[in-house]
Amino acid sequence: MGTKPIAALAPAGAEAKSLLSVRSVAKRFGSNVVLRNISLDVAEGEFLSILGESGSGKTTLLRLIAGFERCDSGEIWMTGERLDPLPPYKRQVNTVFQSYALFPHLSVFDNVAYGLRVQKAPAIEVKGRVEQALAMVKMSSFANASPEKISGGQQQRVALARALVNRPKLLLLDEPLSALDANLRRQMQVELKVLQREIGIAFVFVTHDQEEAMTMSDRIALLRSGELEQVATPREIYARPATAYTAQFIGQTNLLHAHVTAGIAECAGLRWSTSEPDGPTTFSVRPESIVAASGASSNGLVRFHATVLSQLFQGAAQLLQVETASGYRLNVRMPGGKTVASGLELEFAASDAVRVRETQA
Amino acid sequence: MFSRAYKLAVSLPPLAWVVLFLLTPYLLLLVYSFWSVTPSQQIVHTWGLQNYLELLHVPVYFQVLLRSMRIATSVTLLSLLLGFPLAYYVSFHAGKKKDLLYQLVIIPLWVSYLVRAYAWKTILGSEGVLNTLLQYLHITSHPQGYLLYSPLAVVLTLTHIYTPFAFLPIYAALEHIPRKLIEASHDLGATPAQTFWRVIVPLSIPGVVAGATFSFVLSLGDFLAPLLVGGPSGVMISNIVVSLFGAAYNWPLGAAISACMMVLVLTLLFATERLEKKWSFT
Numbered sequence: 078m079g080t081k082p083i084a085a086l087a088p089a090g091a092e093a094k095s096l097l098s099v100r101s102v103a104k105r106f107g108s109n110v111v112l113r114n115i116s117l118d119v120a121e122g123e124f125l126s127i128l129g130e131s132g133s134g135k136t137t138l139l140r141l142i143a144g145f146e147r148c149d150s151g152e153i154w155m156t157g158e159r160l161d162p163l164p165p166y167k168r169q170v171n172t173v174f175q176s177y178a179l180f181p182h183l184s185v186f187d188n189v190a191y192g193l194r195v196q197k198a199p200a201i202e203v204k205g206r207v208e209q210a211l212a213m214v215k216m217s218s219f220a221n222a223s224p225e226k227i228s229g230g231q232q233q234r235v236a237l238a239r240a241l242v243n244r245p246k247l248l249l250l251d252e253p254l255s256a257l258d259a260n261l262r263r264q265m266q267v268e269l270k271v272l273q274r275e276i277g278i279a280f281v282f283v284t285h286d287q288e289e290a291m292t293m294s295d296r297i298a299l300l301r302s303g304e305l306e307q308v309a310t311p312r313e314i315y316a317r318p319a320t321a322y323t324a325q326f327i328g329q330t331n332l333l334h335a336h337v338t339a340g341i342a343e344c345a346g347l348r349w350s351t352s353e354p355d356g357p358t359t360f361s362v363r364p365e366s367i368v369a370a371s372g373a374s375s376n377g378l379v380r381f382h383a384t385v386l387s388q389l390f391q392g393a394a395q396l397l398q399v400e401t402a403s404g405y406r407l408n409v410r411m412p413g414g415k416t417v418a419s420g421l422e423l424e425f426a427a428s429d430a431v432r433v434r435e436t437q438a
Numbered sequence: 439m440f441s442r443a444y445k446l447a448v449s450l451p452p453l454a455w456v457v458l459f460l461l462t463p464y465l466l467l468l469v470y471s472f473w474s475v476t477p478s479q480q481i482v483h484t485w486g487l488q489n490y491l492e493l494l495h496v497p498v499y500f501q502v503l504l505r506s507m508r509i510a511t512s513v514t515l516l517s518l519l520l521g522f523p524l525a526y527y528v529s530f531h532a533g534k535k536k537d538l539l540y541q542l543v544i545i546p547l548w549v550s551y552l553v554r555a556y557a558w559k560t561i562l563g564s565e566g567v568l569n570t571l572l573q574y575l576h577i578t579s580h581p582q583g584y585l586l587y588s589p590l591a592v593v594l595t596l597t598h599i600y601t602p603f604a605f606l607p608i609y610a611a612l613e614h615i616p617r618k619l620i621e622a623s624h625d626l627g628a629t630p631a632q633t634f635w636r637v638i639v640p641l642s643i644p645g646v647v648a649g650a651t652f653s654f655v656l657s658l659g660d661f662l663a664p665l666l667v668g669g670p671s672g673v674m675i676s677n678i679v680v681s682l683f684g685a686a687y688n689w690p691l692g693a694a695i696s697a698c699m700m701v702l703v704l705t706l707l708f709a710t711e712r713l714e715k716k717w718s719f720t
Contacts, residue, residue, distance in 0.1 A: 143621075143625060144624070144625075145621050145624075145625075164624065165621070165624040165625050166624045166625070166626075166627050166628055166629055170625075171625055171626065172621075172622070172625045174618055174621075174622060176616075176618055178616065178618040178619055178621070178622040179622075180619060180622070180623075180637060181641070181719030182640045182641060182717070182719060191623070191626050191628070191636075192626035192627050192628075195623075195626065195627050195628040195629075195632045195636070196627055225719060239626065240625075240626075243626065243627065
C-alpha cells in the first residue's frame with residue numbers, strides 16, 4: 078500500500094535499450110477504427126503485457142507487430158530497422174497463437190523444425206536445436222507424436238518451442254493460456270515467466286485477464302477502445318492508476334467524485350487535503366486502503382462512520398460493502414479473520430486517495 | 439427413442455431400392471458373365487469361365503481397356519491441372535468475388551451432358567469454330583480432320599465435363615485449411631511459395647485424391663463422349679460393352695467386361711479412400 082513506486086521493483090527493462098518501437102500507429106477495418114495513435118516501446122528482455130477487454134484492439138496491435146496486418150498510419154521499428162513495410166516472414170518476430178496453430182500433418186519434431194528448415198539450416202543443426210527447444214518445454218518424449226494426439230497444455234508447449242527455436246528478438250503471445258483450465262493456466266503462467274527470464278527474449282503478451290497481466294509482466298499496457306490508457310509497471314498501475322477506467326479495470330476500487338476547493342477535496346461529507354487544483358476531481362481509493370480506525374485522529378487521515386450493507390467472505394480477506402452517513406457506498410477489504418460489527422469507524426490516508434482522470438471510451 | 443416399427447418403416451424403402459435396382463442387377467450381371475451364347479444367339483445357362491478367357495485371349499479388349507485408362511488418366515491430369523489452380527485462386531485470392539466464381543464453376547453442371555458434348559462437336563468439327571479460326575488466321579490452309587473423332591477430342595470433352603468434379607473436393611479441402619496455419623507458416627519465416635508447398639499442398643491431398651478419383655472413374659466408364667466425338671480411334675471400353683449388349687447380342691461377354699471393370703473401379707476406390715484417410719486431419 079505504498080504511495081511511492083519502490084526503486085527496487087522498477088521494471089527489469091526500464092533502463093535497457095529499446096527493442097521495439099511502435100510510433101503513432103493507427104488501424105481501421107472499413108469504418109471501424111480499431112487502433113488510434115498507439116505509441117509504445119518494448120525494451121530488450123522485457124515482459125510486456127497488452128491488456129484490454131475484447132474489442133479493445135489488443136490482438137490487432139499484436140498482428141500489426143507480427144505483420145499479418147498493415148498499419149494505416151504510423152511506423153513500427155525494431156533495433157533500428159523499419160518493420161512495418163516487411164512481410165511477416167522477413168521479421169525476426171515469432172508468434173504463439175491462441176489456438177496454437179500447429180501443423181496437423183507434421184509431427185511435434187517437424188513442427189518445431191519448420192522455421193529452421195524453411196531457413197535452410199543444416200540438418201544436424203536442426204536436430205540439435207529442435208531437441209534443445211523440446212527439452213526446454215519438457216516435450217522431448219513427444220517428438221514423434223502427432224499434434225492431434227497431445228493435450229492442449231502440451232500443444233501450447235510445442236507452439237512455444239516452435240516459436241523460440243528460431244531465436245526471435247521478440248516473441249508475441251496471443252492469449253496463449255486462455256484455452257487451458259484454471260490450474261494448468263496458473264502453472265503455465267509461472268513456467269512462462271521463468272522461461273522468459275532464462276532466455277531473456279522480450280515477450281509481448283496479449284491477455285484480457287488483469288490478474289495474469291499483473292503476475293507475469295514487467296510492464297502492462299492497458300488498451301481501451303483502441304487507445305492506450307496507461308503503460309506502467311504492475312505496482313505502479315495498481316498504486317497510481319492514471320485514469321478512472323484503469324483503477325476499475327486493474328483490481329477493485331472506490332471512485333470518489335469529489336470537489337476541490339482551495340486544497341481541500343470534499344466528497345459526500347468526507348474531506349481531505351490535496352494538492353490538486355480547484356474543480357470537480359475524481360479520486361480512487363483501493364478497498365484495502367480503508368481500514369478500521371485506530372489510534373488518534375490526525376491530519377492525514379480521513380475518518381468516518383459507516384454501516385455494513387453486505388459482507389463477502391473470501392478466505393484470507395473479506396469484502397464489505399459499507400455506506401457512509403451521507404449514503405455514499407464504498408467497498409472495503411479487511412483481513413478474513415476479523416469479526417465486523419454492523420456499524421464501524423473507518424479511515425483511509427489522504428495520500429491513498431489517488432487522483433484519476435475521467436476518460437471517455 | 440424411435441419404435442422398431444418406425445425404424446423399419448423408414449429404412450425399408452431405401453433398402454428395397456438398393457436391393458432391387460443395385461444389388462439385383464449386379465448379381466444378374468455376375469451370373470450372366472459365367473453363361474455363354476450360341477452362334478444362333480441363344481443364351482446357354484451353363485456355367486464356365488469362357489468369357490473371361492476370351493477377354494484374355496482376344497487382344498482388342500485389352501487394347502481398348504488400355505486406351506480407356508490412358509484417356510481417363512489424361513482427363514484426370516488435365517482436370518487436376520485446371521481444377522487445382524482454379525480452386526486455389528477461388529479459395530485463397532478471390533476475395534469478394536469468391537461466391538460468384540464458385541457459382542460460375544458450378545453452373546456448367548446444370549447444363550445437360552449431351553449439350554456440352556455436342557458443343558465440342560461444333561468447336562472441333564471440320565466446319566467448326568476452331569478450324570474456321572485456324573484458316574482465317576492462315577495458320578492452316580484446310581480443315582484439320584484429326585481434331586474431331588479422335589482420342590484428343592474425347593479427352594478435351596471429358597476434361598471439360600469432369601473438371602468441376604475435380605474442382606469441388608479440392609476447393610472443399612482448401613477451404614478447410616485453417617488460415618491461422620498459413621499465418622503461422624509466414625510467421626516462422628516461410629515465404630508464400632514455401633508455405634504453398636509445405637502447408638497448403640499437403641493439407642489439400644484428400645481433396646486432390648477425391649477429385650482425381652471422381653474424374654478418373656467417371657471418364658473411365660464414359661461412353662457418350664467417345665460415341666459423339668471419339669470416332670473409331672476414340673472407342674472406349676464402355677462402347678464395347680454397349681455394343682455387346684446391343685447389336686452383337688453377346689450379353690455374357692458384355693457382363694464379363696462389366697464385372698472386370700467393377701472390380702477395377704472398386705479396388706481403385708478402396709485404395710484412394712485409404713489414401714484420403716491417411717492424409718486427412720481434423
